[in-house]
Amino acid sequence: MVRIGLLGCGNVGKIIATHQDGFTVEALFDRLPDHAEDLARICGAPAYSDFQEFISQDFDICVEAASVLAVREYAPKVLENNKNILILSVGALSDTYFRKSLLDKAREHGRKIHIPSGAIMGLDNLKVGQISKIDSVLLRTTKSPESLNMQVTERTLAFRGKANECIKQFPKNINVSVAIAIATGCDVDVELWADPEVDRNIHDIFVTGEFGEANIRVINHPSPDNPATSYLAALSVLSLLKNLDNPLVIGS
Numbered sequence: 488m489v490r491i492g493l494l495g496c497g498n499v500g501k502i503i504a505t506h507q508d509g510f511t512v513e514a515l516f517d518r519l520p521d522h523a524e525d526l527a528r529i530c531g532a533p534a535y536s537d538f539q540e541f542i543s544q545d546f547d548i549c550v551e552a553a554s555v556l557a558v559r560e561y562a563p564k565v566l567e568n569n570k571n572i573l574i575l576s577v578g579a580l581s582d583t584y585f586r587k588s589l590l591d592k593a594r595e596h597g598r599k600i601h602i603p604s605g606a607i608m609g610l611d612n613l614k615v616g617q618i619s620k621i622d623s624v625l626l627r628t629t630k631s632p633e634s635l636n637m638q639v640t641e642r643t644l645a646f647r648g649k650a651n652e653c654i655k656q657f658p659k660n661i662n663v664s665v666a667i668a669i670a671t672g673c674d675v676d677v678e679l680w681a682d683p684e685v686d687r688n689i690h691d692i693f694v695t696g697e698f699g700e701a702n703i704r705v706i707n708h709p710s711p712d713n714p715a716t717s718y719l720a721a722l723s724v725l726s727l728l729k730n731l732d733n734p735l736v737i738g739s
């Protein structure tokens with residue numbers, strides 16, 4: 488059974504800790520100690536207020552469900568402590584220097600960095616971009632103004648540009664664009680729309696390349712405690728963890 492340590496005890500953290508299937512939660516950490524303590528009361532795992540104490544516990548993989556800043560601060564330490572890491576706030580890896588240094592550290596310590604599919608579908612086959620030419624990738628994301636911290640009364644373009652710029656402005660909303668960029672190896676074009684008429688998180692992905700064309704539309708339900716985060720993002724972490732020890736590996 489896979490043993491995990493949970494870094495980030497908010498909305499996704501709670502879903503993970505309350506759906507332990509194929510893994511067990513061994514330790515909890517959050518920059519807000521009461522978040523970790525609340526989750527400890529729910530799931531029974533111990534909460535730590537000191538990161539070094541948390542990372543010294545006996546678990547196989549640290550599951551990050553906190554923030555881009557938390558990845559920058561703690562991911563190197565996780566690997567240095569000889570633990571694998573699952574990174575949901577993958578936007579942190581849009582900084583190529585940071586990404587390279589993290590990969591070097593993973594190799595040095597013989598550890599893995601897992602990036603779940605998060606709030607989108609199709610990430611598995613988008614990896615063909617690493618071996619076959621992709622001509623263009625566009626992600627058009629639509630969310631409610633509330634989840635983007637905006638107040639608008641009509642559909643409004645919040646951002647148009649490249650993924651690595653969008654994540655700087657919306658670190659809690661567009662991690663998916665960086666996951667697509669890493670998977671494909673392409674500079675991803677992003678449009679981020681705030682739409683008062685929608686109560687879902689909609690991701691439209693348009694890809695053209697040597698393989699042909701793909702249009703993928705994911706219409707996500709927001710998760711219970713954070714409308715900016717799709718429920719699918721938490722589910723994708725659960726399915727990754729459930730399959731970690733499975734001898735049958737499905738999807739590329």
Ligand SMILES: NC(=O)C1=CN([C@@H]2O[C@H](COP(=O)(O)OP(=O)(O)OC[C@H]3O[C@@H](n4cnc5c(N)ncnc54)[C@H](O)[C@@H]3O)[C@@H](O)[C@H]2O)C=CC1
Nearest residue numbers: 495497498499518552553554557576605606659662716720
């Ligand atoms: N890759 C993807 O497809 C997706 C990624 N995400 C990202 O996943 C992360 C978790 O999402 P939610 O659980 O909905 O967020 P949340 O805001 O509900 O919970 C985050 C928790 O992490 C804690 N935290 C934040 N910064 C921290 C730090 N520096 N050190 C320790 N703890 C810290 C917070 O106190 C909070 O308890 C967010 O960064 C979000 O942007 C969300 C949806 C999709």
Ligand SMILES: O=C([O-])CC(=O)C(=O)O
Nearest residue numbers: 606660661662663716717
């Ligand atoms: O959950 C979503 O729909 C997307 C999201 O917040 C992110 O990629 O950061």
